Amino acid sequence: MENAKSSDPNGTGSQYTNGILNGFHPAQQSNGITTAHSPSRGSFSEGGNTHSGGGHSGIENIHHLHHPVVQNNGSPAKRCRLRRRMDSGKKNRPPFPWFGMDIGGTLVKLVYFEPKDITAEEEQEEVESLKSIRHYLTSNVAYGSTGIRDVHLELCNLTICGRTGNLHFIRFPTQDMLGFIHMGRDKNFSSLHTTLCATGGGAYKFEEDFRMIANLELQKLDELDCLIHGLLYLDSVSFNGHPECYFFENASDPENCEKRPCCLEDPFPMLLVNIGSGVSILSVYSKDDYKRVTGTSLGGGTFLGLCCLLTGCETFEEALEMAAKGDSSNVDKLVKDIYGGDYERFGLQGSAVASSFGHMMSKEKRDSISKEDLARATLVTITNNIGSLARMCAVNENITRVVFVGNFLRINTVSTKLLAYAMDFWSKGQLKALFLEHEGYFGAVGAFLELLKMTDDL
């Protein structure tokens, strides 16, 4: 069976079960950084083959040694740890930079905490490489040709572990991962002695590359643990004062269907449907008690892969744009195409899809459809399949709250509305589809939280 029970090896993690990690303090400044200047060096995703030579980045780490000398009270490892705590200005927190990374099948998701409460003294003592990272990430919205900062998702004035700052959300294609690792080497990232918390399959796949190329040891974390922890945390801190969660009112009525913010109070049990390249479905009973109910390989990767093949598109954005303009009923065989109307006995409406792509076995029909129709049919097929699976799991697990996350849902209102409709209609209003604003970033946030948690254990 694909199912497995999981429990957190780190204990209860009560750190944020109360909804706030060391408190959420709205602060004075919250200007989203927008000044964009592209440095000539240091872009981490200039394509899949950024293997530039290392050791000449011009970034030095000698400032690192200017920190107050700590008492020599133990082993070299302990001294090192103590010194590192100083880097973020206080004990019991890790040294800056604070990152969390989720290396998925298609996209790498990176969250970065930018401290905004740096004192003049701190600024002076900050090592150059650290400053360089901070300035590079926060003063750009695009990195290389494929890295993107989702500025609209930035969380401002978050207080975490006693530091106040902004949380940034960055993504780039996994195929550019080696370029990123080479940049880590070139920037001498290993000299920062930070722990790199990473989750997703790529944390395993690229572990050796991080070690051999950039001299970096990854702290590998399970992706489903991270997903749940990240989700509960982001929901608890809220989205700059607004709810992280939303649903669709009148989901079964396309004319009057509208997005509405809502609270994920008392979220358990929830069925969590994570739609990335593939799909995982979890029953979540508490922060650390969940099981993977099932999954399907027909996910976001299937949508994009098929769309590229069928329409010649190159990107997710392009695929969605086409899908928005298409009509899937030219491609799919509907119940009414077979029955002439509804299949009443089993409550199947004439407009329901009986056979996805079922019209495409006819040359005549193939000749009469557009690429947009094909993109739409692909989107509807993948979405409905996930919706149907999720609904079945929800019924079997006796859970009414179905939370959909993952980057497949990014800028994808066709799918979110379709999922909301499917949950509502087929359950006669018993199931509720919920969505979260930070769609695909929860794994990375969960990894980021582990970094902060680990320091508690020092």
Next chain:
Amino acid sequence: MENAKSSDPNGTGSQYTNGILNGFHPAQQSNGITTAHSPSRGSFSEGGNTHSGGGHSGIENIHHLHHPVVQNNGSPAKRCRLRRRMDSGKKNRPPFPWFGMDIGGTLVKLVYFEPKDITAEEEQEEVESLKSIRHYLTSNVAYGSTGIRDVHLELCNLTICGRTGNLHFIRFPTQDMLGFIHMGRDKNFSSLHTTLCATGGGAYKFEEDFRMIANLELQKLDELDCLIHGLLYLDSVSFNGHPECYFFENASDPENCEKRPCCLEDPFPMLLVNIGSGVSILSVYSKDDYKRVTGTSLGGGTFLGLCCLLTGCETFEEALEMAAKGDSSNVDKLVKDIYGGDYERFGLQGSAVASSFGHMMSKEKRDSISKEDLARATLVTITNNIGSLARMCAVNENITRVVFVGNFLRINTVSTKLLAYAMDFWSKGQLKALFLEHEGYFGAVGAFLELLKMTDDL
């Protein structure tokens, strides 16, 4: 919910719950008819637009009036019914010809009973149109350009309702349905006063066409009722002395996986997975007690439709031939492509598919694959999705016997073996996949049985 409970409005139908409808008598002759000659007229599927003029087929129905005059002992309707019983030589059975029809989304399935025990007297009295139908159907294996008789499935020397004969299995594309109806008109089929028992969506969609064009009234029957009744019947009479049912021994070991006949004794409860253009999944507790658990629109029509789009193929046979030669791992993203190996925590092997078609978002990968790879990936994607859904239903319904039927499985050992593997492997041997030789014909057989049953009610 898509579920619905059903019970047979016709009562217990004990007729074949004992496994045999009026007994199964192996008889003397069993030569499969093979003489193939194509008549210049009368092919019922010469393409989708066979709207030839009617009333000039040369087939007369005056012999119909030569039957012994029955006693005028009631209403005209009752007299008519009595007269009809005579046509098949005895009371309490319908007049010949005996047909059952299942008009699906892609294919029309037709079963035809050819009486082999016709006496000389009967032969003389047989109306010309009836004789013409019999000769046409039994002396050909192909009808028009698209109709095909599955000779290898023929059931020989079957005794049904006191008559002994052969049961023939014929299929043609649903898009040729109007051609078939026009032939019915041209052959003056309505003069035979037979009841045309039909199931499948097309029984509803084409009802009016049958009435208006060919003056034929369909007896419409529910497709899932017919499916179950037909399946239980064919299993009970056996396949010319051999079992109807088979499974794969060593399903989890591709090297040693072998087809083995088996008995479907004590078949309840069974999970019945019908893979036609779309898919229906039923929990069957007894002949007349079942529910439709769920379904998916990703079925045989999706496989063929997508294959036509992706590879330029035109037929199911062509698509399967290509799929047999392809390698789906060039198209799909596997767990090891993302993790570098297994995702051990949740028991996902590196060789498992993580994202179907997931590699196809990369132009480089798209440029390196073959049409055969795409056909294989399409087949594997659709099959695994159905397998996964079926497994989940089986677990939820607490049923270990999973019977796969439908024309998607015709000449499709890739899928049958994959389903057998999926059931065995993922359930750790708890679930057993079963298959039936007459794959897609059970609905038509069920409709045929209704014809015989209806006569009992006269």
